[in-house]
Amino acid sequence: MRYLVLSxxxxxxxxxxxxxxDAGRHGDAEILLLGDLVGYGADPNGVIDRVRGLRVxxxxxxxxxxxxxxLDGAEDFNDAARExxxxxxxxxxDDNREYLRGLPVGPLAVDDLVEICHGTPFDEDAYVFDEMDxxxxxxxxxxxLCLFGHxxxxxxxxxxxxxVAFTAVTPGSTFRVKDGARYLINVGSVGxxxxxxxxxxxxIVDTERRxxxxxxVEYPVDQAQARIRAxxxxxxxxxxxGLGR
Ligand code: ZN
Numbered sequence: 665m666r667y668l669v670l671s672x673x674x675x676x677x678x679x680x681x682x683x684x685x686d687a688g689r690h691g692d693a694e695i696l697l698l699g700d701l702v703g704y705g706a707d708p709n710g711v712i713d714r715v716r717g718l719r720v721x722x723x724x725x726x727x728x729x730x731x732x733x734x735l736d737g738a739e740d741f742n743d744a745a746r747e748x749x750x751x752x753x754x755x756x757x758d759d760n761r762e763y764l765r766g767l768p769v770g771p772l773a774v775d776d777l778v779e780i781c782h783g784t785p786f787d788e789d790a791y792v793f794d795e796m797d798x799x800x801x802x803x804x805x806x807x808x809l810c811l812f813g814h815x816x817x818x819x820x821x822x823x824x825x826x827x828v829a830f831t832a833v834t835p836g837s838t839f840r841v842k843d844g845a846r847y848l849i850n851v852g853s854v855g856x857x858x859x860x861x862x863x864x865x866x867x868i869v870d871t872e873r874r875x876x877x878x879x880x881v882e883y884p885v886d887q888a889q890a891r892i893r894a895x896x897x898x899x900x901x902x903x904x905x906g907l908g909r
Contacts, residue, residue: 674728675707678885686881696721698781700782721774722780725768731753738750802823809869818851819849851879861880
């Protein structure tokens with residue numbers, strides 16, 4: 665089985681379209697959605713419609729999904745995030761709002777190998793930024809390969825016994841799950857990368873080979889920025905896409 669890992673698409677239809685086209689060259693795959701389909705970007709309905717037409721093997725909700733569909737308030741959001749959440753809530757069709765409301769809380773075990781969550785397995789909203797967060801997340805994971813998002817930055821950590829190792833994630837990085845070891849991996853964000861690389865990020869899991877590969881792909885950033893400006897969303901949301909921050 666092959667899974668296409670998509671996290672933090674954030675209503676960026678241009679990035680999603682490029683990722684799906686690029687991922688197609690690796691063969692057929694079912695989709696794993698790690699949350700935050702919407703928020704920040706200009707086309708929430710376009711993204712949800714597209715995703716609903718795909719073969720989704722498992723999906724969890726993100727904090728922006730929760731706020732956009734009214735399950736949660738935007739008190740914890742900064743001004744730009746709150747404004748985009750309000751605009752998203754207004755724009756969503758009833759059908760797509762219901763879809764977001766129905767997204768399950770992570771973590772979710774996909775099979776014997778893979779588990780997905782938005783922030784961490786112990787808290788869907790927690791951010792993994794440093795080694796302590798990562799080790800705690802790994803210890804609470806129920807599968808050897810735990811995939812997460814939320815920070816919008818690629819990260820790979822493995823643990824075998826007490827030995828913990830961070831490995832740099834670069835485009836094409838492959839991680840093979842060794843017997844007895846656990847892995848915590850963020851492939852990065854499709855629609856709003858924050859690691860200084862503006863290209864859209866995604867991953868592919870090959871369960872037979874027990875490995876995951878991380879990819880980056882160029883997409884028409886200027887088109888996504890133009891949509892954000894046309895929708896009257898904060899300029900900062902357009903600018904950051906160009907910076908990958
Ligand atoms: Zn996000």
